[in-house]
Amino acid sequence: MQSKMKESDPILEVKNLSASTDNLPILKGVSLTVYPGEIHAIMGRNGCGKSTFSKIIAGHPSYEITNGDIKFLGENINSLEPEERSQSGIFLGFQYPIEIPGVSNLEFLRVSTNARRKFLNKEELDTFDFEELVKEKLEIVKMDQAFLSRSVNQGFSGGEKKRNEILQMALLEPKIAILDETDSGLDIDALRIVASGIKRISNAQTGIILITHYQRLLDEIKPNYVHVMSDGQIIKTGESDLALELEKKGYEWTDSFIKET
Amino acid sequence: MEIIEKIKINKSIDNQTEIQKICLDKLQSSPLPNPRSEQWRLSNKSKLTNFLDYSVNENNSKFDIPYPKNSQSTIRLIIGENCQSKLIEKNYSIQQLSEDELKKYIKEQISFFNQNENWSDLLNLSLSCKNNILGFKINGSKIPPIEIFSHASSNSLSAKTLIIFLEKNCNVELLQVNLGEDNSSLSQSTFFCLEENSSLNHGVVSYGLNKSNLLNSLNVIQQKNSEYNLGSLHFKFNYARFEIRIKQSEGNAKTNIKGMQITKKDEQISTYTKIDFDGPNGFLDQINKSLADDKSHAIFEGSIIVPKIAQKTDASQLSRNLLLSNLAQIDTKPQLEIIADDVKCKHGATISQLNEEELFYMRTRGITLTEASKLQLSSYFQEIISFIPVSKDRWDLLDKLLNEN
Numbered sequence: 001m002q003s004k005m006k007e008s009d010p011i012l013e014v015k016n017l018s019a020s021t022d023n024l025p026i027l028k029g030v031s032l033t034v035y036p037g038e039i040h041a042i043m044g045r046n047g048c049g050k051s052t053f054s055k056i057i058a059g060h061p062s063y064e065i066t067n068g069d070i071k072f073l074g075e076n077i078n079s080l081e082p083e084e085r086s087q088s089g090i091f092l093g094f095q096y097p098i099e100i101p102g103v104s105n106l107e108f109l110r111v112s113t114n115a116r117r118k119f120l121n122k123e124e125l126d127t128f129d130f131e132e133l134v135k136e137k138l139e140i141v142k143m144d145q146a147f148l149s150r151s152v153n154q155g156f157s158g159g160e161k162k163r164n165e166i167l168q169m170a171l172l173e174p175k176i177a178i179l180d181e182t183d184s185g186l187d188i189d190a191l192r193i194v195a196s197g198i199k200r201i202s203n204a205q206t207g208i209i210l211i212t213h214y215q216r217l218l219d220e221i222k223p224n225y226v227h228v229m230s231d232g233q234i235i236k237t238g239e240s241d242l243a244l245e246l247e248k249k250g251y252e253w254t255d256s257f258i259k260e261t
Numbered sequence: 262m263e264i265i266e267k268i269k270i271n272k273s274i275d276n277q278t279e280i281q282k283i284c285l286d287k288l289q290s291s292p293l294p295n296p297r298s299e300q301w302r303l304s305n306k307s308k309l310t311n312f313l314d315y316s317v318n319e320n321n322s323k324f325d326i327p328y329p330k331n332s333q334s335t336i337r338l339i340i341g342e343n344c345q346s347k348l349i350e351k352n353y354s355i356q357q358l359s360e361d362e363l364k365k366y367i368k369e370q371i372s373f374f375n376q377n378e379n380w381s382d383l384l385n386l387s388l389s390c391k392n393n394i395l396g397f398k399i400n401g402s403k404i405p406p407i408e409i410f411s412h413a414s415s416n417s418l419s420a421k422t423l424i425i426f427l428e429k430n431c432n433v434e435l436l437q438v439n440l441g442e443d444n445s446s447l448s449q450s451t452f453f454c455l456e457e458n459s460s461l462n463h464g465v466v467s468y469g470l471n472k473s474n475l476l477n478s479l480n481v482i483q484q485k486n487s488e489y490n491l492g493s494l495h496f497k498f499n500y501a502r503f504e505i506r507i508k509q510s511e512g513n514a515k516t517n518i519k520g521m522q523i524t525k526k527d528e529q530i531s532t533y534t535k536i537d538f539d540g541p542n543g544f545l546d547q548i549n550k551s552l553a554d555d556k557s558h559a560i561f562e563g564s565i566i567v568p569k570i571a572q573k574t575d576a577s578q579l580s581r582n583l584l585l586s587n588l589a590q591i592d593t594k595p596q597l598e599i600i601a602d603d604v605k606c607k608h609g610a611t612i613s614q615l616n617e618e619e620l621f622y623m624r625t626r627g628i629t630l631t632e633a634s635k636l637q638l639s640s641y642f643q644e645i646i647s648f649i650p651v652s653k654d655r656w657d658l659l660d661k662l663l664n665e666n
Contacts, residue, residue: 082624098619115628
């Protein structure tokens, strides 16, 4: 499916990636290439390795890469720290955004934005300039300024946490965003706000990987490719209609692909 | 008997005050605390011996105050330097206690002393010369903030004593700073008496340098309807003990304590608290935090005594601890002794490490591991630091802890 001739170099190139935690293999040879402007969706049953895949791309220290490569903008990033990956333009939107009591959301956002700006050789922003920037970005996810003065994600509803993730994505302007079940726990209105935010932030130079269980997010953001993951492997790749077929037939339908592979 | 000999060598019997003689007599029978007693069993014996290694120094040398004085209105006192103070203004008065008043009060306190529990006070009072005892009575309103410094010079053992009576209806904000230079030992004993309807916001910041030691004892008596708030911070000591004894003598009083100790290298810092409710309707809210890194050892032992007379007591004691190294050690023992049957008392302890998932979350936002750890620690520290009555723009304690410690 990805054998089409591409005009530009890939943003992310994952080749035959295997990884484990505590000697337990989780990923068993995943390959995935994302070109600028592309939106990929990864679907699959709970526990199939989708979230692990996203964490490994982001550099989670609990996982060990046992085989394969992750290339980002042509460079192998297997050994980069999570912060180096983030600074260079990889963004992971968490399925369950972490609460950090006592750390102000505004200061957290400012420190992380400045880390990315520093990497891009842009001037770091002081508190006043940052407040101007963040006000502009808040509008994208329709968040109230009051969220800035609270501790990171503490006391936020599920929807507010997800919107805070998209706000961070808007501020960090990543080259590639991996959004892990960003649609879970969202009502219809919140889903539309989040989906519209993602669409506004993404452009022809960025790539997006959506990890999801449901078609409803893909109704809002139409993917170029849909991958089905099972037992740590991508067992089928198709275009957006594959997600519709999955919605109709369920994951049992994909079990036959496992037998084929 | 070494310590007794040391005191005697330093001061002939003729030069000893009556208080010193009384305390020395008491120390003769047990020159060192019983290492098997609950209060001392975890205390590092060689470090305690090291505390007593330095020669006693009654003189006071100049030292650098760690932050600038705020304004003319702040009252700044250095124990041993300016004991002759009397300040009478329109709304308030701060008057030095007379020698007789001091003697009477200290003798009364000594009569209640328990050899092990008050060993630090006995040592302090046997060493503390007249110049190094600062005693005040304070009354009135609109009292300016007070700052009191104690200091131990290098290669010496210094003893400083502070006694303050807060008379009825007065509210005071007091910051006590204990500083130890390289290779020094500081013995600091503090006695507060809060009369009816008085309140004291008390901050204690104690820190040393290489191989400095501290025995810091705090004794508070609260009369009814008084409020005592304590925010404390102890760090950078080879060996330090902070002993807090609070008695709500008639109940109906409020006590809030937020304390923290930070240990690194092979340091040992401990906090012992004993809160006595001697009447009904007492209130206590206490949290003690320890952070231990490297091969250090942090100790917390807290006891809350609720006798039958102390009905309707509402007391909470929490010990929260962060262990940052596999070789560090934390001992914590919050405990309740309750006889009264109509009370609300709770206690608890947690020991944890920095939260890995929080760290990963921050790192995926470009924040380095070091900065992410600092952010986590700052939120851990902030709860305690915000309770210490000194503003950030004058003395940024959080910055000091994160960047110098």
